[in-house]
Amino acid sequence: MLGGSIGLVASIVAELLTGGLGWVFGIPFVLVCAYCAAEVPSTSMRSAIVMPPLVALLVAAVNPLWSGDRGWLIKMLTTLTTMAPALLLATGVAAVIVGVRYWRAKRA
Numbered sequence: 001m002l003g004g005s006i007g008l009v010a011s012i013v014a015e016l017l018t019g020g021l022g023w024v025f026g027i028p029f030v031l032v033c034a035y036c037a038a039e040v041p042s043t044s045m046r047s048a049i050v051m052p053p054l055v056a057l058l059v060a061a062v063n064p065l066w067s068g069d070r071g072w073l074i075k076m077l078t079t080l081t082t083m084a085p086a087l088l089l090a091t092g093v094a095a096v097i098v099g100v101r102y103w104r105a106k107r108a
Helices: 002-018 023-039 044-068 073-083 083-106
Strands: none
Touching: 002 023, 002 044, 023 044, 023 083, 044 073, 044 083, 073 083
């Protein structure tokens, strides 16, 4: 819930400030994915790894609505392509945090 709402707000702010998704979206997206991975309950740690791709899909589906252009599907696929580095980084950071939490829980 938190990841989706911050992702949408960051995408709207990025679209208004820069006209596209760039670092204005990427930095909050990676940070909120790291926060969610650190704070998710230990019984549902897998959801922290699945959350970044789902939020990215949600943002890519909603983002073309702000531009007002036609060709929603093409714009959505283009948005997914351009935000791929942030998506990979966010998913990787979340996976590392969840992995460390899992490893620490097994050792305790």
